[in-house]
Amino acid sequence: MSVRTLPLLFLNLGGEMLYILDQRLRAQNIPGDKARKVLNDIISTMFNRKFMEELFKPQELYSKKALRTVYDRLAHASIMRLNQASMDKLYDLMTMAFKYQVLLCPRPKDVLLVTFNHLDAIKGFIRDSPTILHQVDETFQQLTEIYGGLSAGEFQLIRQTLLIFFQDLHIRVSIFLKDKVQNSNGRFVLPVSGPLPWGTKVPGLIRTFNNKGEEVRKVEFKHGGSYVAAPKEGSFELYGDRVLKLGTNMYSVNRPVETHMSGASENLAAQTQESIAPNPLAKEELNLLARLIGGMEIKKPSGPEPGFRLNLFTTDEEEEQAALTRPEELFYEVINIQATQDQQTNEELARIMGEFEILDQPRRSASKGDDLLAMMDEL
Amino acid sequence: MFRRERSIPLRGSAAALCNNLSVLQLPGRNLTHFGVVHGPSAQLLSAAPEGVPLAQRQLQAKEGAGVSPPLITQVHWCVLPFRVLLVLTSHRGIQMYESDGSVMVYWHALDAGDASLVQAVFARGIASSGHFICVGMWSGRVLVFDIPAKGPNIVLSEELAGHQTPVTDIATEPAQGQDCVADMVTADDSGLLCVWQSGPEFKLLTRIPGFGVPCPSVQLWQGTIAAGYGNGQVRLYEASTGTLHVQIDAHARAICALDLAPELLSAAEDTFVHIWKLSRSPEGGYIEVEHCHGECVPDTQVCGARFCDPAGSSFAVTGYDLAEILRFSSM
Numbered sequence: 001m002s003v004r005t006l007p008l009l010f011l012n013l014g015g016e017m018l019y020i021l022d023q024r025l026r027a028q029n030i031p032g033d034k035a036r037k038v039l040n041d042i043i044s045t046m047f048n049r050k051f052m053e054e055l056f057k058p059q060e061l062y063s064k065k066a067l068r069t070v071y072d073r074l075a076h077a078s079i080m081r082l083n084q085a086s087m088d089k090l091y092d093l094m095t096m097a098f099k100y101q102v103l104l105c106p107r108p109k110d111v112l113l114v115t116f117n118h119l120d121a122i123k124g125f126i127r128d129s130p131t132i133l134h135q136v137d138e139t140f141q142q143l144t145e146i147y148g149g150l151s152a153g154e155f156q157l158i159r160q161t162l163l164i165f166f167q168d169l170h171i172r173v174s175i176f177l178k179d180k181v182q183n184s185n186g187r188f189v190l191p192v193s194g195p196l197p198w199g200t201k202v203p204g205l206i207r208t209f210n211n212k213g214e215e216v217r218k219v220e221f222k223h224g225g226s227y228v229a230a231p232k233e234g235s236f237e238l239y240g241d242r243v244l245k246l247g248t249n250m251y252s253v254n255r256p257v258e259t260h261m262s263g264a265s266e267n268l269a270a271q272t273q274e275s276i277a278p279n280p281l282a283k284e285e286l287n288l289l290a291r292l293i294g295g296m297e298i299k300k301p302s303g304p305e306p307g308f309r310l311n312l313f314t315t316d317e318e319e320e321q322a323a324l325t326r327p328e329e330l331f332y333e334v335i336n337i338q339a340t341q342d343q344q345t346n347e348e349l350a351r352i353m354g355e356f357e358i359l360d361q362p363r364r365s366a367s368k369g370d371d372l373l374a375m376m377d378e379l
Numbered sequence: 380m381f382r383r384e385r386s387i388p389l390r391g392s393a394a395a396l397c398n399n400l401s402v403l404q405l406p407g408r409n410l411t412h413f414g415v416v417h418g419p420s421a422q423l424l425s426a427a428p429e430g431v432p433l434a435q436r437q438l439q440a441k442e443g444a445g446v447s448p449p450l451i452t453q454v455h456w457c458v459l460p461f462r463v464l465l466v467l468t469s470h471r472g473i474q475m476y477e478s479d480g481s482v483m484v485y486w487h488a489l490d491a492g493d494a495s496l497v498q499a500v501f502a503r504g505i506a507s508s509g510h511f512i513c514v515g516m517w518s519g520r521v522l523v524f525d526i527p528a529k530g531p532n533i534v535l536s537e538e539l540a541g542h543q544t545p546v547t548d549i550a551t552e553p554a555q556g557q558d559c560v561a562d563m564v565t566a567d568d569s570g571l572l573c574v575w576q577s578g579p580e581f582k583l584l585t586r587i588p589g590f591g592v593p594c595p596s597v598q599l600w601q602g603t604i605a606a607g608y609g610n611g612q613v614r615l616y617e618a619s620t621g622t623l624h625v626q627i628d629a630h631a632r633a634i635c636a637l638d639l640a641p642e643l644l645s646a647a648e649d650t651f652v653h654i655w656k657l658s659r660s661p662e663g664g665y666i667e668v669e670h671c672h673g674e675c676v677p678d679t680q681v682c683g684a685r686f687c688d689p690a691g692s693s694f695a696v697t698g699y700d701l702a703e704i705l706r707f708s709s710m
Contacts, residue, residue: 001450001470001499001501002499003496003497003498003499004497058496058497103680106632108609108633151544151568151569151593152568152591152592152593152609153544153545153547153567153568153569153593153609154568156568156593156595156609156633157499157545157568159395160394160395160396163394163395163699164394164395164418164450167392167394167395167418167699167700168392168700170700183678187678187700188678189678190649190650190677190678190679190680192631192649192650192651192675196631197610197611197631197632199591199592199610200610200611200631200632201610201611201612201628202628203611203628203629203630203631203649204628205627205628206625206626206627206628206668206669206670207625207626207627208624208625208665208666208667208668209622209623209624209625209626209665210665211620211622211665213622213623216665217667219669221670222670222673223629223630223631223651223653223673224651224673224675225631225649225651225675227631
């Protein structure tokens with residue numbers, strides 16, 4: 001499909017990830033400066049120039065497995081640690097949120113406005129760091145250069161490519177269910193009312209013309225929806241009113257991020273298509289992945305800064321329960337680099353990723369409150 | 380009025396493509412064949428009149444180099460004078476099968492030669508015209524294949540130049556007679572329509588310019604072109620002259636499928652399917668349109684829609700992420 005999709009996918013999923021992490025950091029009462037450092041570290045890794053260069057190269061979308069590996073790395077680009085269950089939940093929320101945004105974009109081109117909404121919010125997180133702000137602005141430039149001139153047809157192809165990537169994902173998200181944006185069967189609500197895409201007229205008119213091009217008849221018909229014309233077009237400038245709300249932060253401290261783990265299994269046959277392939281990760285994809293992650297330049301946490309574990313669930317017990325009861329078809333298999341035959345690529349990837357192992361933190365018997373106190377004692 | 384009939388379950392959900400439903404009516408055998416693209420595979424199934432599924436088969440896009448398995452862009456039955464072939468277009472090439480999908484009779488690999496790094500390479504847009512099958516390309520070219528009455532000896536006979544942007548859809552009809560020579564129309568991502576006359580050498584008769592939005596779906600019937608656009612409009616043109624006769628603000632989102640014979644069926648991403656009655660006005664002889672019926676498929680981004688019988692008394696619909704074919708018939 002379109003070879004221009006990966007940057008949009010990556011940046012929007014990354015944006016959702018930051019919204020969720022920000023909410024959890026505040027909900028878990030992580031001290032302000034620590035929380036800011038986490039977000040700064042992740043954002044500066046995301047927008048690192050070398051990484052962006054690799055990302056923006058025209059290429060096909062990665063498989064879900066490969067993309068998940070990139071976010072695993074990204075989420076651990078700071079002193080924060082996540083257990084497998086929390087990382088799974090984080091990824092579920094990110095993907096369902098962006099799927100929702102793509103599906104509801106009035107025009108295919110509006111996915112660019114959604115991306116700009118995410119970038120605008122990211123700039124809010126790093127307000128006090130001019131270097132990282134500059135990196136984000138540069139990415140903005142690149143997006144405008146590459147996507148600003150694309151035709152409606154090319155954006156339609158990008159939209160189709162994204163929807164194929166998200167096909168068959170129906171994880172139910174509490175905040176969506178509560179807002180009546182998602183049905184209990186996991187499908188998103190597509191409203192038949194509200195503002196139309198920019199450039200679309202209100203349905204309901206049939207105009208007939210004669211051979212000279214003069215209008216000879218005008219008839220109205222009942223189209224079944226309740227639409228209004230869009231008030232104005234969203235801005236594609238560096239600063240401006242995007243008009244579209246999709247891609248803005250929907251979480252706040254009082255709206256916890258929960259997911260229900262059911263709802264995907266209607267088409268197991270279709271879903272397992274990816275995993276029954278003989279070589280789960282083609283050699284070529286590994287090469288691309290190695291280059292992409294190689295550009296990440298993740299700084300090894302050094303010095304006396306103690307790490308801390310972020311929990312996407314309300315309690316440790318919930319997290320453990322989620323890990324035990326996760327339906328099999330929703331297992332994200334993070335790349336097991338030992339499984340590949342290619343020795344050279346294997347070594348290269350191992351070298352890049354070798355310094356950072358996602359360690360499963362030993363489950364502590366103390367409560368979450370004690371963990372926090374222990375951490376603060378170490379400061 | 381239409382009522383909802385029993386759905387036909389699919390093995391895999393429908394992909395978010397346009398024109399993602401092909402129907403082959405076999406009234407003599409009391410069967411209807413359906414074809415739907417899932418992604419890297421397409422599903423064919425046959426059903427009895429009440430929608431009872433009888434047989435199904437999955438076809439895969441033929442492999443090639445690349446990071447991920449190739450995606451299919453369209454599946455379509457081509458009815459030719461002496462045979463019916465099933466054509467599958469993908470990001471690697473064009474596959475042609477016997478109508479039940481059992482045997483591949485022809486494979487044409489795409490030549491990505493001229494493509495710049497940033498262009499997606501694929502085939503899309505399939506139609507039969509006489510003993511030819513025409514297939515559109517990402518480059519805007521239309522390949523014309525000469526199909527023998529039987530056997531695999533299919534030959535690429537011509538490459539039509541008319542479009543500069545990826546072809547979206549092709550529609551054909553048997554030539555109407557001496558006056559009406561236009562029997563094929565091709566559409567592309569820029570909204571441009573090209574009207575052709577088929578023959579040993581196809582001839583470009585006229586061009587109908589776009590207006591900034593893609594034209595994902597086009598139909599041709601009795602000298603009338605029906606074109607659906609990315610801004611939700613349906614426009615009807617006189618094929619021989621390219622004159623615009625009717626403009627309908629039909630949908631709130633991009634149109635994804637049209638069918639025509641004798642009524643016009645339009646389906647779009649706004650979850651609606653509309654049926655329109657076409658007639659010729661007695662005075663001026665120009666085309667008139669009347670809205671007959673609107674059907675909302677709740678929370679479904681429709682991606683394919685076709686009539687299931689020649690009278691247009693029943694139709695079928697597919698939707699993104701939906702693992703069933705929805706059926707409607709008039710009461």
